[in-house]
Amino acid sequence: xxxxxxxxxxxxxxxxxxxxxxxxxxxxxxxxxxxxxxxxxxxxxxxxxxxxxxxxxxxxxxxxxxxxxxxxxxxxxxxxxxxxxxxxxxxxxxxxxxxxxxxxxxxxxxxxxxxxxxxxxxxxxxxxxxxxxxxxxxxxxxxxxxxxxxxxxxxxxxxxxxxxxxxxxxxxxxxxxxxxxxxxxxxxxxxxxxxxxxxxxxxxxxxxxxxxxxxxxxxxxxxxxxxxxxxxxxxxxxxxxxxxxxxxxxxxxxxxxxxxxxxxxxxxxxxxxxxxxxxxxxxxxxxxxxxxxxxxxxxxxxxxxxxxxxxxxxxxxxxxxxxxxxxxxxxxxxxxxxxxxxxxxxxxxxxxxxxxxxxxxxxxxxxxxxxxxxxxxxxxxxxxxxxxxxxxxxxxxxxxxxxxxxxxxxxxxxxxxxxxxxxxxxxxx
Ligand code: HAM
Numbered sequence: 371x372x373x374x375x376x377x378x379x380x381x382x383x384x385x386x387x388x389x390x391x392x393x394x395x396x397x398x399x400x401x402x403x404x405x406x407x408x409x410x411x412x413x414x415x416x417x418x419x420x421x422x423x424x425x426x427x428x429x430x431x432x433x434x435x436x437x438x439x440x441x442x443x444x445x446x447x448x449x450x451x452x453x454x455x456x457x458x459x460x461x462x463x464x465x466x467x468x469x470x471x472x473x474x475x476x477x478x479x480x481x482x483x484x485x486x487x488x489x490x491x492x493x494x495x496x497x498x499x500x501x502x503x504x505x506x507x508x509x510x511x512x513x514x515x516x517x518x519x520x521x522x523x524x525x526x527x528x529x530x531x532x533x534x535x536x537x538x539x540x541x542x543x544x545x546x547x548x549x550x551x552x553x554x555x556x557x558x559x560x561x562x563x564x565x566x567x568x569x570x571x572x573x574x575x576x577x578x579x580x581x582x583x584x585x586x587x588x589x590x591x592x593x594x595x596x597x598x599x600x601x602x603x604x605x606x607x608x609x610x611x612x613x614x615x616x617x618x619x620x621x622x623x624x625x626x627x628x629x630x631x632x633x634x635x636x637x638x639x640x641x642x643x644x645x646x647x648x649x650x651x652x653x654x655x656x657x658x659x660x661x662x663x664x665x666x667x668x669x670x671x672x673x674x675x676x677x678x679x680x681x682x683x684x685x686x687x688x689x690x691x692x693x694x695x696x697x698x699x700x701x702x703x704x705x706x707x708x709x710x711x712x713x714x715x716x717x718x719x720x721x722x723x724x725x726x727x728x729x730x731x732x733x734x735x736x737x738x739x740x741x742x743x744x745x746x747x748x749x750x751x752x753x754x755x756x757x758x759x760x761x762x763x764x765x766x767x768x769x770x771x772x773x774x775x776x777x778x779x780x781x782x783x784x785x786x787x788x789x790x791x792x793x794x795x796x797x798x799x
Contacts, residue, residue: 375497376491376497377488377489377491377496377497377498378496378497378498379496379498383704384700384701384703384704385691385695387700387703387704387705388691388694388695388700388703389500389687389691391534391703392502392534392687392690392691392694393482393502393687395530395533395534396480396482396502396530396534396685397480398533399526399529399530399533400480400504402529403478403522403526404478405478405479405480405504406478406479406480407479407480407481407482408461408464408479408480408481409481409483410454410457410460410461410463410464410481411454411460412453412454412483412484413451413452413453413454414451414452414454414459414460414463415449415450415451415452416434416436416450416451416452417450418452418459418460418463418673419434419452419454419455419456419459421672421673422458422459422462422463422641422669422672422673423455423456423459423639423640423641424581424584424639424640424641425580425581426577426580426581426584426640427584427638427639427640428587428638429455429456429487429638429639430455432488433455433487433488433489434452434453434455434486434487434488435452435453435455435486435488436450436451436452436453437450437451437452438450438451439451453486454485454486455485455486455487456485456501456639456684457481457483457485457501457503457684458503458505458639458641458666458669458682458684459641459669459673461479461481461505461507461682462505462507462666462669462670462673462675462678462680463673465477465479465507465670465675465678466670466673466674466675466676466678470507471508471509471512471676471678474512475508475512475513476506476507476508476512476513476514476519477505477506477507477508478504478505478506479504479505479507480502480503480504480505481501481502481503481504482500482501482502482503482687483500483501484498484499484500484501485498485499485500485501485684486498487499492656492657493654493655493656493657493692494654494655494656494657494686494688494689494692495657496688499686499687499688500686500687500688501684501685501686501687502684502685502687502690503663503682503683503684503685504523504526504682504683505680505681505682506519506522506523506680506681506682507670507678507679507680507682508678508679508680509676509677509678510677510679514678514679514680515614515667515679517614517615517617517618517621517645518617518621519681520618520644520645520665520681521617521618521621521622521625521627523663523681523682523683524541524543524618524622524627524629524647525621525622525625525627527541527649527661527683528541528627530685531649531660534690534694535694535697535698536651536660536690536693536694536697537697538651538652539649539650539651539660540630540649540650540651541627541628541629541630541647541648541649542629542630542631542632542635542647542648542649542650543618543619543629543630543631543632543635543645543646543647544603544604544631544632544633544634544635544636544645544646544647545603545604545607545611545612545614545615545644545645545646546603546635546636546637546642546643546644546646546664547603547606547607547608547611547643547644548608548610548611548643548644548667549643549667549668550608550610550611551606551607551608551611552583554606555583555601555603555606556582556583558601558606559582559583559585559586559600559601560578560582562599562600562601563578563582563585563600566596566599567585569596570585570588570590570593570596571588571590571592571593573588573590574588574590574593581640583636583640584640585597585600586600586634586636587636587637587638597634598634602633602634603633603636604633611644614644614645615644615645618645629647632648635647635648637662637664641666641668641669641672642664642665642666643664643665643666643667643668644664644665644667645664645665645681646663646664646665647662647663647664647683648661648662648663649661649662651689651693653692653693653696653697654689654692654693657689659686659689660685660686660689660690660693661683661684661685661686661690662683662684663681663682663683663684664681664682664683665679665680665681666679666680666681666682667679667680705735706735706755706756706757706758707735707736707737707752707755707756707757707758708729708734708735708736708757708758708759708795708796708799709729709734709735709736709737709757709758709759709760709761709775709795710736710737710738710739710748710751710752710755710757710759710760710761711725711726711729711736711737711738711739711760711761711763712739712743712745712748712749712752712760712761712762712763713738713739713740713741713743713763713764714741714745714748714762714763714764714765715741715764715765716741717741717765718741718763718764718765718768719740719741721763721768722738722739722741722763723738725761725763725773725788725791726738728788728792729791729792729795732792732796734792734795734796737752737755737757739751739752745762748760748762749776749778752778753778757778758777758778758779758795758798758799759775759776759777759778759795759798760775760776760778761773761774761775761776761791762774762776771787771788771789772785772786772787772788773785773786773787773788773791775791775794775795777798
C-alpha cells in the first residue's frame with residue numbers, strides 16, 4: 371500500500387469546495403484592492419532562500435527540501451535547488467528579473483500555491499501547505515515605503531477575513547526596526563545574552579553569536595523566561611521607525627481596524643524591517659497564526675536587486691480552512707446536482723447523453739445514470755447524491771420529447787417538454 375508522504379495530504383471533496391470558496395473570495399478582494407496574480411516556480415536556487423529568508427532561520431537551517439540537480443548538461447549539474455518554503459523571496463526575485471519597477475506606481479501582486487517545509491506535522495502544520503499571499507513592492511519614489519501601504523495591506527486583510535467569514539481574529543502588530551537601529555539593538559541583545567546564554571538551548575547558544583535576533587524567535591518553553599527578560603526592539607527604534615509605526619497605527623485607528631501591540635513579535639524570517647504582524651485565531655490551538663507578514667525594505671538588495679521597499683503577507687490556507695470548519699457547518703458550500711438523468715432501457719444512454727449536454731449548456735449541474743439501472747436504483751442514487759430533480763429518459767419520452775421530471779424534495783412528478791426543462795429546473799434553484 372503506497373500512502374501519501376508524512377506531512378502531505380490529499381484534499382478531497384467535499385472539503386475542496388471550501389478551498390475553492392476561500393480562493394474565490396480572496397481573488398475578489400485582491401481585485402477590489404487592485405492586486406494582480408503572479409505565479410513563480412515551485413523550486414528555485416537554494417541561494418535565493420539562504421540570502422533572502424536568512425541562513426540562521428529555522429526555515430533555511432532545518433526545514434528546506436533541498437536537492438542537487440542531476441541534469442546531464444554541465445550547467446545543470448551540482449546546482450542546489452530548493453522547493454520553495456515561502457513565496458516572498460521568489461516574488462522579489464521575479465520583480466528584479468523582470469525589471470518590474472519600470473511599471474507605473476507600486477507593484478501589487480498576489481499568489482496562491484503550495485509551499486514546503488520539513489516541520490514536525492501536527493494539526494494545522496504540514497510539510498506541503500498552501501499559502502495565499504500578496505506583496506506590494508516598488509521604488510521609494512512610488513511611495514513603497516509609506517505607512518499608507520502598510521495600513522492598506524492590514525485593512526485589506528481585515529476585510530478579507532471578514533468576507534471569508536472568520537470571526538474573532540486578532541491582529542498582533544509590532545515594529546522590528548530597520549538597518550539604522552538594528553546594530554544598536556543587536557549589541558544590547560548580545561550584552562544581555564552573555565550571562566544567560568549558557569542556560570539556553572543549543573540553537574540559541576549558536577545564534578547568540580551568529581544572529582541574536584533569532585534567539586527572540588526560539589520556541590523552546592524552557593528558554594521563554596530568559597527571552598522574556600531580554601531587551602525589546604521597541605525601546606531601540608530610531609525616530610524614523612517610531613514615526614512610521616505611529617503613522618501605520620493612526621491610519622488603522624482612522625479606518626477602524628482593531629489591533630494589539632505585541633512587542634515580542636519578531637517573525638521567523640530575517641528579511642523583516644519595521645512593521646511585522648500576525649493575525650491569530652483561537653480555534654487553531656497551538657498553531658494559532660492564520661497569517662503572517664511584514665515589511666522587507668532591504669530584501670531586494672539582499673538578493674542583488676535595486677532598492678525596492680515592500681510589504682506583504684501570506685495566509686496559511688490550510689489553517690484558514692480549518693478555522694472555518696471549526697466555526698460553521700460548511701456542507702452547504704458543496705454544489706449538489708440540479709438533476710440526475712435516469713436512462714431507462716437499452717439504447718437510452720445515447721438519449722441521456724444528448725439531454726445532459728443540452729442542460730449543461732444552460733449551466734446546470736447534471737449527473738448521468740446508466741441504462742442498466744432499474745428506476746428504483748436510479749432514484750435512490752439521485753437521492754443519495756442530493757440531486758434536486760430526476761429526469762426519466764425512456765423510449766417514449768425520447769420519441770415524444772416530453773420527459774418525466776421528478777422533484778426529489780417534494781416527491782411530485784410532472785411531464786415537461788424538452789425545450790422547457792432547463793427553465794423549469796432553474797426556477798427551482
Ligand atoms: P510565515 O509566517 O512563515 O510567513 O508563513 C505565513 C503563514 O503560513 C503562517 O502564518 C501559517 O498560517 C502558514 N504556515 C507556515 N508554515 C506552515 C505549515 N508548516 N503548515 C501549515 N501552514 C503553515 C511567510 O511565509 C512570509 N513569506 C509571509 C510574508 C509575505 N511576509 C511578507 N510577505
